Amino acid sequence: MLLTLHTFMTLDGVMQGPGGKDEDTSGGFSAGGWTVPYTDEGFGEIVDSWFAKTSAVLLGRTTFEMFREFWPHVDDTDPVARVLNHSPKYVVAHDGFEPGWESSHLISGSDPLPAIRALKESGTGELQVHGSWQLARSLHNAGLIDEYRLVIFPVTVGAGKRLFAEDGPPRSFRPITTRTTAAGGLYIEATPGELRQGTYIVEDGRERPVLED
Numbered sequence: 001m002l003l004t005l006h007t008f009m010t011l012d013g014v015m016q017g018p019g020g021k022d023e024d025t026s027g028g029f030s031a032g033g034w035t036v037p038y039t040d041e042g043f044g045e046i047v048d049s050w051f052a053k054t055s056a057v058l059l060g061r062t063t064f065e066m067f068r069e070f071w072p073h074v075d076d077t078d079p080v081a082r083v084l085n086h087s088p089k090y091v092v093a094h095d096g097f098e099p100g101w102e103s104s105h106l107i108s109g110s111d112p113l114p115a116i117r118a119l120k121e122s123g124t125g126e127l128q129v130h131g132s133w134q135l136a137r138s139l140h141n142a143g144l145i146d147e148y149r150l151v152i153f154p155v156t157v158g159a160g161k162r163l164f165a166e167d168g169p170p171r172s173f174r175p176i177t178t179r180t181t182a183a184g185g186l187y188i189e190a191t192p193g194e195l196r197q198g199t200y201i202v203e204d205g206r207e208r209p210v211l212e213d
Contacts, residue, residue, distance in 0.1 A: 001120050001127040003058075004147045005136055006050050007163060008035050011152065014160035015133055018153075023066065024161075031157035038153050042181030046151060051083040055125025058107075058116065060132035061093035067130075068101045090119065090127075092135050113142055120144070133161040141168055145192065148173065152186045170195040 008018040017024040017032025024032060035043075059067065067084055074081035089104040091097070092112045099106055107115045116139070120127060129136055129145075139145050140163060173190035180186055198211040 001055060001123050001125055002146045003116075003120050003127045003129065003139070003144055004050075004053075004149060005129045005139065005145045005163075006149045007131055007136060007151075009150055009152050009163065010034060010155050010157050010160075012156040012158070013162045013164055014157050015131070015136075015163055016157075016161040018131075024062070027159070027161075029157075029160050031160070034155045034157055035151075035153055038155075038181070038183040038185050040181055040183040040185075042179070043151065043183065043185055046179070046181070046185075046187050048079050050128065050130075050149060051080050053126050054083045054087055054128050055123065056088040056090065056119075056127050057084065058090045058119075058127050058129050058132075058135070059092070060135035061091060061097065063131040063133075063135075064089070064091040064093070064099070064101075064104075068099075072101070092116075092132075113138065113144070116144065133163070136163055137165060137168070140164070143169070143192070147176070148188070148190050148192065150188050150190075152188065154184045154186075172196045 007015050009015050016029050018035040019033065021032045071081050071084045076082045076085060085102060087103060089101065090107050091099055091104060092107045095108045097106055097108065129139065171192045172195050173192055175188060175190045177189040178187065196211060198209055200207055200209055
């Protein structure tokens with residue numbers, strides 16, 4: 001399966017607490033709910049397009065529990081609720097964790113990455129990660145994400161949980177799709193690759209970029 005990451009980010013790279021002030025206050029985070037002023041029709045179309053491609057969902061425990069508390073109360077006429085409530089779901093959590101949600105399966109152990117690699121190789125379609133900061137960062141660092149789907153919002157919040165950490169691997173990304181919503185969200189679909197580097201030289205009195213081989 002193609003492993004795709006879907007998340008919302010601020011301009012300063014934070015993905016913590018996008019949906020509400022009390023969604024994730026860990027670390028003293030108090031700026032939650034920063035996506036809400038920018039929710040519009042275009043944003044909804046982007047999110048619906050994600051879930052139209054879902055074969056299975058992979059979540060960290062905290063995001064799984066938030067979804068489990070919220071989405072079963074939403075009618076299945078909503079395309080996101082229909083997928084999340086009935087599609088196969090895999091949650092990375094501690095031994096003995098009880099998912100307690102239809103079609104949910106536990107991935108446990110000190111290192112979940114081998115099980116996730118096996119899951120990727122076991123089927124077709126898309127294995128989608130939504131939010132799930134700690135899991136998403138681990139998958140990014142391990143090079144397991146095939147495609148990044150990010151909505152970047154025109155807001156800064158300072159400290160918070162970030163997907164791209166200072167100690168993360170250097171990478172270049174090839175944009176597949178970009179779009180700007182009417183409310184100001186910037187949507188990027190991109191695939192990762194090795195970091196490309198170069199320099200600028202002056203030739204015949206003009207500046208020219210030169211890529212390294």
